[in-house]
Amino acid sequence: MALGNHSTIIDFLLLGLPAGHHTQALLFVLFLVIYLLTLSGNLLMIMVIRANFHLHTPMYFFLSHLSFLDLCYSSVTVPKMLENLLSEKKTISVENCLTQAFFVLDFGGTELCLLAVMAYDRYAAVCYPLIYGQMMSNQLCVRLVWASWVLAFLDALINTLLALNLDFCETQVIPNFSCEIPSLFPLSCSSSSANFAVLLCSALLHAFGTFLLVFFSYARIVSTILSISSTTGRRKAFSTCSSHLTAVSLFYGSGFLRYLMPTSGSPWEVIFSLQYSVFTPLVNPFVYSLKNKEVKVALKNKLQKI
Numbered sequence: 001m002a003l004g005n006h007s008t009i010i011d012f013l014l015l016g017l018p019a020g021h022h023t024q025a026l027l028f029v030l031f032l033v034i035y036l037l038t039l040s041g042n043l044l045m046i047m048v049i050r051a052n053f054h055l056h057t058p059m060y061f062f063l064s065h066l067s068f069l070d071l072c073y074s075s076v077t078v079p080k081m082l083e084n085l086l087s088e089k090k091t092i093s094v095e096n097c098l099t100q101a102f103f104v105l106d107f108g109g110t111e112l113c114l115l116a117v118m119a120y121d122r123y124a125a126v127c128y129p130l131i132y133g134q135m136m137s138n139q140l141c142v143r144l145v146w147a148s149w150v151l152a153f154l155d156a157l158i159n160t161l162l163a164l165n166l167d168f169c170e171t172q173v174i175p176n177f178s179c180e181i182p183s184l185f186p187l188s189c190s191s192s193s194a195n196f197a198v199l200l201c202s203a204l205l206h207a208f209g210t211f212l213l214v215f216f217s218y219a220r221i222v223s224t225i226l227s228i229s230s231t232t233g234r235r236k237a238f239s240t241c242s243s244h245l246t247a248v249s250l251f252y253g254s255g256f257l258r259y260l261m262p263t264s265g266s267p268w269e270v271i272f273s274l275q276y277s278v279f280t281p282l283v284n285p286f287v288y289s290l291k292n293k294e295v296k297v298a299l300k301n302k303l304q305k306i
Contacts, residue, residue, distance in 0.1 A: 009094065009168040009169055009172045009187075010093060010094060011091040011092065011093055011094065011172065012091065012092050012093075012094065012097050012168075012172050012173070012174050012179070012187070013089075013090055013091055013172055013173045013174065014080075014081075014084055014090050014091070014092055014174050014176065014177055014178065014179070015090060015173050015174070015175060016174070016175050016176035016177040016178075016269075016270045016273075017081070017084075017085065017177050017270070024085045024086075025085075027085055028082060028085040028086060031078060031081060031082060031085070031278065032082060034078070034278060034279075034282050035074060035078045035079075035082070037282055038070065038071070038074045038078075038278075038281045038282045039071065039074075039075075041282065041285035041286060042067040042068070042070050042071045042281065042284070042285050043067075043071070044285070045063070045064070045067040045285040045288065045295075046064050046067050046068060048295065049061075049063060049064045049067075050064065054294070055294060055295070058121050058136040058141050059118070059121055059122070059125070060295075061141050061145075062114060062117060062118045062121060062141070062145070063118075063288060065114060065145050066111070066114055066115075066118070066247075066284065067284070067285060069107055069110055069111050069114065070111075070280070070281035070284055070285070071281070072103075072107050073104075073107040073108065073111065073277055073281050074277065074278065074281040074282075076100060076103045076104055076107060076178075076277075077100070077104065077177070077178040077273075077277045077278065078277075078278060080092065080100065080178065081177045081178065084177070092179060094168060096179075097174075097179035097184075098160055098163055098164065098179070098184075100178060100179040101160060101163065101179040101180050101181050101183075101184065102156050102157070102160040103156075104178065104179070104180050104277065105152075105155065105156035105159060105160070105180070105181060106152050106153055106155075106156035107152070108152075108255060108276065108277075109151065109152030109153075109155050109156060109206055110148050110149050110151075110152035110153075111251060112152070112206060112207055112210045112251070112252070112255070113147070113148030113151055113152060113206075113210055114145070114148045115210065115214065115244070115247060115248050115251060115252070116210035116211075116213040116214050116217075117144045117145070117148060118244050119213060119214040119217040119218060119244065119248070120144075120213060120217050121136055122217065122218075122221060122241045122244055123217035123218075123220055123221055124136050126221045126224050126225065126241070127220055127221065127224045151206070152206075155202050155206050158198065158202065159181050159195070159198060159199055159202060160181070162194065162195045162198055163181060163184055163195060165190075166184060166185075166187075166188040166190055166192060166195065167188060167189050167190040168184075168187050168188060168189070169189045172187065173187075174187070175269070175270070176269060176270055176273055177270060177273070177274070178273065178277065180258075180273065181195075181199055182199065182258070183269075207252075207255065207256060211252060211256075214248055214252075218241070218245070221241060225238055243287050243288045246283075246287050247280070247284050247287060247288075250275065250276070250279075250280045250283060250284075251276050251280050253275075254271075254272040254273075254275035254276040254280075255272075255276045257272050258272035258273055258276070
């Protein structure tokens, strides 16, 4: 990947985190603890759902896949970040950078779709409780999960293949802790306008498409909840959705801001990336377990057996 008389870049520098040795040592311990908690929390959530027959419902089927996604998402970015916090070089090859960018976009896109599917599931449960089992059959649930994976894979593949045509031959510093497609555009000495246009279109179609599904699902859910005369009934109906609303807010908010804002090397880009790729996978299992009575009971029984 060379252009004119420029020298070809074979490595990037990931310099999104503070550079002081003491600060990096503290950050290493912090993110190592976060990563271990993320792994244990999501693995425990998957095990609890698989081991308890009464949790074999569409909502928990999707939740187990969300936990698996969070494991994957966190494992794409955090191990390399931990390695760089202990290393003086803090480099990543162009090939590995593009690979990481692909999986960040792939897993992130899958999570967007899955959160939208979970919103539709809550809409069916709250608005049509009598035919919920018919609306959310096992076959439909499996197809929706597969569709989420396939759509995100195609989106990530298209954007990554286009990024392969970029010429990286000038600055090699990425002001972030991981590689993401938007971070590569300022590093290219060839035109990235087509790449940006495709990423913007895919973000609008993928992100806003799933967001609209979430929005309209919850608009109907709120309308249905307000029509319930019993205060206890309202509280029970809302409690089934509060955990999912928290997950949606954490992921969509930071993801939208990161991918739709111009790439400028701002510290906010690092903060948003940390939010959806590090902190959200950590928080999700705790949010769903702490706000869900069925999960808390199943988790308590599992821990007592251990």
